[in-house]
Amino acid sequence: MSALRPTSEQQRRQLKATVRRLLELAGGVTSFEHVTRVKAPALSKYGSPDDTAAHIPVDVAMDLMLDTGSNGIVSAMAAMLGYKLVALESDGQGAVLPTITDIAHVVRDSSDVVDALAHALTDGKISAAEEREISNKIEKSVQDLRAIQRKAKEAATGGAS
Secondary structure: OOOOOOOOHHHHHHHHHHHHHHHHHOOOHHHHHHHOOOOHHHHHHHHOOOOOOOOOOHHHHHHHHHHHOOOHHHHHHHHHOOOOOOOOOOOOOOOOOOOHHHHHHHHHHHHHHHHHHHHHHHHOOOOHHHHHHHHHHHHHHHHHHHHHHHHHHHHHHOOOO
16 A cells, blocks of 8 residues: 555544444345445455455445445545535425434434443443444434434425525
């Protein structure tokens, strides 16, 4: 690898960690391989901190973000470039109110975060595997909250900026 690359090793590791979390959120590489063009072994390399040369192709990253409902990869990239990712405003046509199902997802996923954290703390420490599980559950919970936030904002503003 060239020492002149504009991205740092830390940034590339951070992107791989984001990919790894989203792959786990997608049900793992063997599940996600069925909704993209890349097979499980290559997908594993995209999230592996030990394989520094293999990075997720942009179309597969898009598949992953659409499949998980997360903008995690592009959001991490934007932050590294000094930007903040902001959702586009809709035209207000067909604004959808948050539903009881949305609320139930938030409650369930928040409870999953608490359960994972409580389980991890039973031995007084948090392992790397436990941290990944907690992070995945937090990511899912955040995505559910963001969905409600978007719906509430759209409903309140009628889609206006």
